Amino acid sequence: MSAPSVTPIPITTIYELKQHHSQLVRLGLASHPAHARRLLAFLARDPAGLPYAARLLAHHPDPHPALFNPLFASLPPRHAAALLSLMLSLPLRPDHFTLPRILPAAPLPLAVQLHALLLKLNFHSHAHSFNALLAAYHANGRADLAFRLFVGGGSSAVLDVVSWTTMVGGLCRLGHVDDARELFDGMPERNLISWNAMISGYVKAGRFLDALEVFDQMRVTGLEGNGFVAASAVVACTGAGALARGREVHRWVEQSGIQMDEKLATAVVDMYCKCGSVEEAWRVFQGLPTKGLTSWNCMIGGLAVHGRCKEAIELFHQMEREDVAPDDVTLVNVLTACAHTGNVSGGRHYFDYIVQRYGIEPKMEHYGCMVDLFGRAGLLDEAKKVIDDMPMEPDIGVLGALFGACKIHRDLDLGEAIGWRVIELDPQNSGRYVLLANLLASAGRWGDVARVRQLMDERNVSKEAGRSVIEIDSEVCEFQCGTLRHPEEKEIFAMAKDMMRKIGLEGYAPDTSDVLHDVAEEAKEASLLYHSEKLAIAFGLLRTRPGDTMRVTKNLRVCGDCHEATKLISRVFEREIVVRDRNRFHHFRDGACSCNDYW
Known part of the structure; x- marks a missing residue:
């Protein structure tokens, strides 16, 4: 049934919506589904429109779930729950698509209530609702409830590739990658999303070689990849420092015809930079038809960590010439380039220049870069002055930069004072204890070294193995x-x-x-x-x-x-x-x- 003709009024505010609604009421068209959906679609954009939407729905002569459902996905959980209560009070029975729109953002108490409602409505055997409930439990960190539901609540008719993938992805996000792998290996069917869930799960857990192993298995199946899988594989190569594998993945992307969007291209540039081949990173960067800010930042940062300060600065100026405005990440990369080559005057200049010209408000990491710049150069008094003059309390990163500089330049007094402070701020980081112990050991203060080691034992902190x-x-x-x-x-x-x-x-x-x-x-x-x-x-x-x-x-x-x-x-x-x-x-x-x- 097509909507009766009516001159539409552009709706940008609640006031304009009410005018349009009044016109529809006068014409007897307010209850027509197409017009009602248009009104509700606008109200769904802002929780402030919920009371008006509730009145509109409550007075609708023939309310049905299709009118309510679009609102649920756009409302915060509390408002979605209130709207669901209204729906049930009419009374109106939700359909298969109602609760899955509420579950993704539902806090645990609401998710449990919705679970009970699913059982009452006999929707637990509906795959869409079942999978949404699995995702909700994982989102609330309750892998145990999700697993219990998966094993006991699912039937062969309900469990589909989405169910299995939801479990694998959810377990990975919660850090249970070995449990996820066990489920993954037992999947009766896998799609690209399944493979990427396992690969990216290993990547996030820092198990890059395992991620590449799964990627190789996927390729053996002959399944064609996509940009998401490619990006995960590239990041795995980056983490493992595996340049040859990274080249293989890059070739696979080109041969597979996967679109090299900016996100994937930046990941490839980053991989080459972090695997030690700036030249290959540069070739990929230069070949990009369009370069977004992220790509510029990645290449400047890559040159910086390789100690190629001059080239990093030149690329920054090229970015300016192409009218790409830098952001706070650009400032970090330029300062890092100066710090890694001892270019103190350059660091001072670009800090002031970028901040003033582009209106970037310095953040903690920028002050940390300046502390690192001065500290590496042995200008410990200037590094300490940066900390004293900061508009915010220094965090562990800023103090850690000064602490590391004290170790390099053997400033025992300042280093010891900062070292104990850093340990208290970051008590589970073994590197902080080791650095302080090394500083004390260099002065032959073995009793104090023993004190540091005893503190590590008391706090159950073990030294990170090289x-x-x-x-x-x-x-x-x-x-x-x-x-x-x-x-x-x-x-x-x-x-x-x-x-x-x-x-x-x-x-x-x-x-x-x-x-x-x-x-x-x-x-x-x-x-x-x-x-x-x-x-x-x-x-x-x-x-x-x-x-x-x-x-x-x-x-x-x-x-x-x-x-x-x-x-x-x-x-x-x-x-x-x-x-x-x-x-x-x-x-x-x-x-x-x-x-x-x-x-």
Whole structure:
């Protein structure tokens, strides 16, 4: 039945809506479904229109769920519950599409009430309602209730690929990735959303190699991917530091005809930057037909962490010339570029310039960048002045930047004062304790070092183990500090010892200043051999030839001893070694590092 003709009045306010409603009432058309839906669609945009919508529905001569349903999805849970009460009081029975519109945002008490209503209305056997209830329990962090419903409440007729995928995705979001994987492996049917739920779940949990394993399984099935799966796989390569795998995924995207939108393109640029190949990142960036702010920021940030300050600044100015206004992320990236190269004057200039010209209000992270800039350069008084003059209380990131600078420049008094404060602000971060202990150990204050370690024990804080990942011929291997579980364990240890012996002949002297234990120097030197990046490099030397490039990703900051050793290894064994640590990239070549020993 088509709507009777009436001259529409543009509706932008409640006042105009009432005028239009009055005209419809005079013409006897207010109850026509098409006109009623138009009025309700406008009222659904704002909870303030709910009372008027409720009166309109209450006086409708033939109310039905199709009039109510569009309102539910747009209302906050409290208002949606009130509207549902009105609907039930008319009385009007909800249909299969009513409750699924309320459940996604429902808090737990409301979700439980709606569950009871579903049972009462016999809708629990309807797949759409059942799946919405599963999602609601997961959204409220109740994986146990979702699982109980999934196992006991579902039938073969109800459980579909959406049900299984909802469970997998919900468990992943709550951090239960192993349980999610068990369900995923038992799925009778999978679609692209299912595969992406598991891949992205592993990515969010930091289990990048597992994510790539699932991605490989998906490709074996012959299922065509999409942009979401591609982005998840690219991010997994980024996290694993797996450049060769990243290239494979990039080729797969191009060959599959997946549209390279800005989000995916930025992920690819970020992957190449963070896997150590700025040149490939630059080629992808340059080939983008249109560059959004996110793409510019990603490329500037990539150049920054590789210590290529001049190029990062030049790209920033190119961005300005193309009339792309920077944002607070751009400011962080430009300041980071200056900090990683000791460009103090540049950092001062661009902080003032970008803030004043573009009206960006400095945030905590910008002050943290300035503290880092001054701190790395040894200007600890200026770094402290930035903190004192900040318009807000410094957070752990800002204080941590000053604390790290005190460790680098051996300022024991300021470092100790800041260190204890940082530990109290971030009591479960093992790195803070280790940094303070290292600072105290450098002064020979072993009693205070023991005090720090005792505090860690009392708070059940364990030191984060150093882990390094190396990719050789598309094979990704992980090594952990102090331990080695690998089929070639004997060969790797033998190579590590030979590696250290040969660089010793070139002048290498172990730097034991960061070794915590008050033990004999010989024992300290032995412990340095088992640092994860040395084991990874030794493995790389077994698998590569002179002239090859090795790429290592480490979860912690490179220590001074490993930095010096890697410089000599690059020269003695004729390899380029690219190391990505927690803060930046180091490109070791012919006995030198791209950071110029400034990191």
